[in-house]
Amino acid sequence: MPTIVTHAAVPLCLGLGLGTRVIPPRLLFTGIALSMLPDIDVLAFKFGIAYGNIFGHRGFTHSLLFAVIVPLLCVLIGRRWFQTGLLRCWLFLTVSMTSHTLLDAITRGGKGVAWLWPWSDGRFLAPWQVIKAAPFALSRYNTPYGHQVIVSELLWVWLPGVALMGILWWRRR
Numbered sequence: 001m002p003t004i005v006t007h008a009a010v011p012l013c014l015g016l017g018l019g020t021r022v023i024p025p026r027l028l029f030t031g032i033a034l035s036m037l038p039d040i041d042v043l044a045f046k047f048g049i050a051y052g053n054i055f056g057h058r059g060f061t062h063s064l065l066f067a068v069i070v071p072l073l074c075v076l077i078g079r080r081w082f083q084t085g086l087l088r089c090w091l092f093l094t095v096s097m098t099s100h101t102l103l104d105a106i107t108r109g110g111k112g113v114a115w116l117w118p119w120s121d122g123r124f125l126a127p128w129q130v131i132k133a134a135p136f137a138l139s140r141y142n143t144p145y146g147h148q149v150i151v152s153e154l155l156w157v158w159l160p161g162v163a164l165m166g167i168l169w170w171r172r173r
Contacts, residue, residue, distance in 0.1 A: 002103050003134045004039060006153045008032045010099035013161035017168025027082045027089055030074060031096035038062045038100045052111055054121055058104060063117040067097040103157065109133035130156050
């Protein structure tokens, strides 16, 4: 999986590129939070739930169903808070949350993502995995492998994200 901070890259770059008229700050903040939310499932390790279990890491919280329903609930509950159209809110939040599972699917290592849960318990990976898997322990980031992970994320996530942000910002001007 990419680092939790890198999961924020997609909504952050997209939101900043589109600007505050399209993506107000509260919506951007919520998109960033939802882009990180699927990794709440790492808490399952604390309860002895196995990685491959549907309630384990990259299980149901990484499904497309979860990525559609959670943003819908956010929009219904916080419709006045976002101060923009409901469809725009839902689309931005859904893209933000879905980006998490897509980034996990292009990460080397792991058992894949439970995209099709509850219809299938299968785990899926993209045909190419280009991002190095982030270590769970913070202490491992200050190692040669940790440095490789950071460079990998900069190259495959942040660089394209900043480029997209620049293009969107330029088109807006």
